[in-house]
Amino acid sequence: MLAVIRVLTTNDENLLNAHGRIITERFGIPTRSYCIPDQPKGIYNEETERIAVPKIVRLARQAESEGAKAIFISCAADPALKEVRAECQVPVIGAGSAAAAVALALGSNIGVLNLTETTPLALTSILGQRLVAEAKPEGVENTTDLMNPAGKEKAMKAAERLVQKGAEVIVLACTGYSTIGLAREIRRHLAVQVVDAVEAGGLMAWYALQK
């Protein structure tokens, strides 16, 4: 079983399991999803990331004691990745570094589609000089804004700008894009490779679980 740690608080089972479901469908890996307490808005700045770290470590320990064979922290900022790796024995994968890594294997010029103004350090630290373009959908501030056709259209426009700037591979640097299935839409409309952060995490988890 792969533990999927969601870094927001929810009682909605459908939302809680959204990323685990993508991984099970794509890779056939059974997953169990966990979410951190008392952060219904998730992680959106340094302070909310700081207070989430010990919660993520606690959930990871719990997941390991409940039989998780690998742990996936499903957020492109890779919160608590270092700390969880130090505490747990099983492989630990972060959505951000997994997505950056897959992109590096697929091409030399990488574009990052963010949700906010800045590319997470989890990605820049791996992409280095291969990061050739960054963009965000105009007027979209959070994942909720993506949940309608206008938001999706703006995300698609931002992806087009990345291709115009020379990106051969686009990394979706927010797992909110996974929930709306943006990767598939971009692949359909643009001649570019697309790396979805949840899919990349699942891909790496699948490999880590091989004997």
Place this chain on the structure above:
Amino acid sequence: MLAVIRVLTTNDENLLNAHGRIITERFGIPTRSYCIPDQPKGIYNEETERIAVPKIVRLARQAESEGAKAIFISCAADPALKEVRAECQVPVIGAGSAAAAVALALGSNIGVLNLTETTPLALTSILGQRLVAEAKPEGVENTTDLMNPAGKEKAMKAAERLVQKGAEVIVLACTGYSTIGLAREIRRHLAVQVVDAVEAGGLMAWYALQK
């Protein structure tokens, strides 16, 4: 179909298809293997890499014209990767960068098991400071030396040294290790994650072929 480009010359169908077979077995992707002409000893220094580049580009073009949906250059040095990407429309994956990328997603401290004294630039340029240890099996000079129990034993000892030096993930930086199935042996005997270069290439090709 995934084209697998072998960077040595052989008439032995079994040897030619060895890497493609691993990829088909692991990932269910149909493959077709191609090999470069007039280099029965493959690539083993700068000169033999230089003369292989145009041959690899030619094979990649041929593979694309024969319907390849992605191209895998099955050598950890990633020979001609840049040149083939510039010439072909389909995704192009190199064993070296794919293996380094998978390692980055699985852990923070990476050890590289080489066959020769130096780690290929294809790996160092991606691993950067996360490369914490390098080793080679003592007294083993080429892939033929690996094909007996003594060679395998020496490779296992070298892997142990990487773990002692703090590697959480070991990258097998020669596709010769794939042929002898070393990754599985190491996983069985040592508490470390192992990235096989042919498997990593297959994993990335599988993802690149997703819709």
